[in-house]
Amino acid sequence: MAQQPDPPAQQPPASPAPQTSPAQTQTPAPPATIPAPPVRVGPTIIIDPAHGGTDNGAQGASGIVEKDMVLRFARQLRAEFERQGFRVVLTRNDDSNPSYEDRAATANAYHDAIFISLHVASTGKLGTAQTYSYQYSSPATQATDAAAAPAGSASRSLVPWEEAQRLYLETSHRFADLVQVQLGLRFSDSPSTSKPFAVRELRSVAAPAVAVELSSVAVPDANMLYSMGFPLMNALVRSVQLFRPAPAASGNISGVAVPAAGAK
Ligand SMILES: [Zn+2]
Known part of the structure; x- marks a missing residue:
């Protein structure tokens, strides 16, 4: 398929290139047998390690600090999502504490994103996990109703910043339930369904x-929590794969954004 304008330059693949090329001071070119990393056309995964900086989050008697634990999990997650071919962005990758709006802005910079915020509770049955999707305390405003228009219509730009999640409540809830099922498979005794809750960083x-x-920072030994990282990672990657199956290689990659189902 590729147009080669200069066929005489073709060399047998196994033989070294005879012509001198510009000096390569980097590591030698890898052998052609190394498979390219998977290229997955799909959502950008925004991983949000909650808290940070002066906000430690929950702290356990054994010295576990939520902000550090979730950053560790976030980095683990990023590695695995990237291995699966996803583009991944962390809302923080150090001991900073971006504002809720900054965290949302990180996600909103991408037209097709999935946002996953990570927390470690101070309570709850040890070794379990709970997924939340956002719940507003008040009904939709008129502006939001007007904005709940078909994707691409100009009125979508009228959505107030703090109402941004309202257009995705149903989709987020569906994804949250998917995540909860996957978590339940790996962390028995976890709740069977997700919970709607006003988790502030989801709102915008x-x-x-x-x-x-x-759950939770109350584990007597931090290794108990560390050991949750691998199954957590698998549960979330699997959830995204179920939520957004990879398009067929020759498929149409446009129009895959998922607005609230049934939005009209
Ligand atoms: Zn937290």
Whole structure:
């Protein structure tokens, strides 16, 4: 398929290139047998390690600090999502504490994102996990109703910042339930369904958004929590794969954004 304008330059693949090329001071070119990393056309995964900076989050008697634990999990998650071919963005990758709006803005910079906020609870049955999707305390405003228009219509730009998640409540809830099922498979005794809750960092996200909370910082040994990282990672990657199956290789990759189902 590729047009080669200069066929005489073709060399047998196994033989070294005879012509001198510009000096490569980097590591030698890898052998052609190394498979390219998977390229997955799909949502950008926004991973939000909650808290940070002066906000430690929950703290346990054994010295576990939520802000550090969720950052560790976030980095683990990023590695696995990237291995699966996803583009991943962390809302923080150090001991900073972005505002809720900054965290949402990170997600809203991408037209097709999935937002996952990570927490570790101070309470709850040890070794369990709970997923939340956002719940507003008040009904939709008129402006939001007007904005709940077909994707691409100009009125979508009228959505107030703090109402951004309202257009995704149903989608987020569906994703949250998917996540909860996957978590339940790996952390028995976890609740069977997700919970709607006003998790503040989800409110301004204009994308499917969930928060996952592990229990808890009260574990007597931090290794108990560390050991939840691997199954957490698998549960979330699997959930995204189920929520947004990869398009067929030759498929149409446009129009895959998922607004609230049934929005009209
Ligand atoms: Zn938290």
